Amino acid sequence: MTDKKNDDRDTPPRMRRRDMVSTILFGALGVQSNKARERDFSHGKPSHFIFFGLGFMLVFILVLVGVVKLVTHLAG
Numbered sequence: 001m002t003d004k005k006n007d008d009r010d011t012p013p014r015m016r017r018r019d020m021v022s023t024i025l026f027g028a029l030g031v032q033s034n035k036a037r038e039r040d041f042s043h044g045k046p047s048h049f050i051f052f053g054l055g056f057m058l059v060f061i062l063v064l065v066g067v068v069k070l071v072t073h074l075a076g
Contacts, residue, residue: 015044024052028060 015023023040026032040049 013043015040015048020044020048020052024049024056027053028056 019039023032023036023044026036
């Protein structure tokens with residue numbers, strides 16, 4: 001019989017969605033603490049960072065395009 005507690009200690013804890021989103025947002029702004037960076041590299045999966053980063057970039061670009069269209073429509 002294996003002990004469940006020993007199995008949990010062997011696997012690194014997973015990052016929560018909130019931590020992942022905050023990492024992406026602070027990374028986009030260029031301000032991230034060393035503690036958060038160490039947490040990301042020890043507990044995060046690269047595929048998750050790539051997925052959330054690309055999603056954030058897509059939403060950011062769509063918002064910028066929308067704002068520019070709105071401003072140009074209202075200006076003339």
